[in-house]
Amino acid sequence: xxxxxxxxxxxxxxxxxxxxxxxxxxxxxxxxxxxxxxxxxxxxxxxxxxxxxxxxxxxxxxxxxxxxxxxxxxxxxxxxxxxxxxxxxxxxxxxxxxxxxxxxxxxxxxxxxxxxxxxxxxxxxxxxxxxxxxxxxxxxxxxxxxxxx
Amino acid sequence: xxxxxxxxxxxxxxxxxxxxxxxxxxxxxxxxxxxxxxxxxxxxxxxxxxxxxxxxxxxxxxxxxxxxxxxxxxxxxxxxxxxxxxxxxxxxxxxxxxxxxxxxxxxxxxxxxxxxxxxxxxxxxxxxxxxxxxxxxxxxxxxxxxxxxxxxxxxxxxxx
Numbered sequence: 001x002x003x004x005x006x007x008x009x010x011x012x013x014x015x016x017x018x019x020x021x022x023x024x025x026x027x028x029x030x031x032x033x034x035x036x037x038x039x040x041x042x043x044x045x046x047x048x049x050x051x052x053x054x055x056x057x058x059x060x061x062x063x064x065x066x067x068x069x070x071x072x073x074x075x076x077x078x079x080x081x082x083x084x085x086x087x088x089x090x091x092x093x094x095x096x097x098x099x100x101x102x103x104x105x106x107x108x109x110x111x112x113x114x115x116x117x118x119x120x121x122x123x124x125x126x127x128x129x130x131x132x133x134x135x136x137x138x139x140x141x142x143x144x145x146x147x148x149x
Numbered sequence: 150x151x152x153x154x155x156x157x158x159x160x161x162x163x164x165x166x167x168x169x170x171x172x173x174x175x176x177x178x179x180x181x182x183x184x185x186x187x188x189x190x191x192x193x194x195x196x197x198x199x200x201x202x203x204x205x206x207x208x209x210x211x212x213x214x215x216x217x218x219x220x221x222x223x224x225x226x227x228x229x230x231x232x233x234x235x236x237x238x239x240x241x242x243x244x245x246x247x248x249x250x251x252x253x254x255x256x257x258x259x260x261x262x263x264x265x266x267x268x269x270x271x272x273x274x275x276x277x278x279x280x281x282x283x284x285x286x287x288x289x290x291x292x293x294x295x296x297x298x299x300x301x302x303x304x305x306x307x308x309x
């Protein structure tokens with residue numbers, strides 16, 4: 001589906017702080033001049049169609065004792081789909097993208113403990129037979145996961 | 150860096166896939182957790198306050214919004230200057246994430262990563278020129294890795 005102008009207004013309105021009140025959808029709908037059922041229905045449709053990948057709290061797991069680490073693999077082309085399935089099977093893999101480079105698979109590991117990262121990397125190396133290149137962040141300059149819709 | 154207590158942890162498990170799409174979502178969570186809706190809201194507010202939740206909101210699929218060119222730009226920046234320059238690159242309005250990360254020599258000489266999203270590769274290339282100009286002679290090799298497929302995008306999943 002292509003998001004229509006109202007869908008885009010909804011996405012833009014929901015990239016900031018969602019209200020912590022009894023009926024938060026009603027509050028947001030009111031500010032958009034639509035009714036609550038329409039807002040909830042459109043959110044459900046956009047999630048079903050994967051225009052939105054999520055709606056809810058975005059956890060910063062490092063603030064609660066866990067870890068996020070970017071990692072990459074150089075996957076032989078003829079094994080790409082098989083390796084993607086092996087990597088994606090781990091619940092610790094939060095995102096995974098194919099990219100154009102010798103390192104052609106880039107994924108983010110999110111684990112509840114810092115030690116969980118090494119365990120997840122070991123499991124991926126064992127299941128794929130490939131070397132995982134980990135790129136832990138040494139410093140964060142900026143993170144803003146908002147894009148104008 | 151405190152580990153969450155039991156109720157916070159259960160609240161994370163209950164909401165990591167998303168907030169319930171019902172008129173009273175905090176009441177629904179309260180019912181699942183056996184606490185009051187006020188307690189749910191107080192705990193969410195506290196996690197926002199201490200940075201355990203960045204925000205509560207929508208995560209759009211870049212492609213569906215027309216951002217079809219998603220480039221991870223990577224730069225080999227002199228160690229002595231990378232932190233100051235990283236702050237400046239991160240402040241550019243078209244950079245959504247910017248980090249310093251370790252090099253993996255000889256395969257990977259880059260230590261500064263900046264995500265740039267655009268509606269075409271030309272648009273991203275123009276933005277990369279701006280980053281290159283900002284980095285100037287502090288930067289040696291550079292590359293940009295466009296994503297060509299989303300293989301997974303589920304976000305955090307801790308076990309219940």
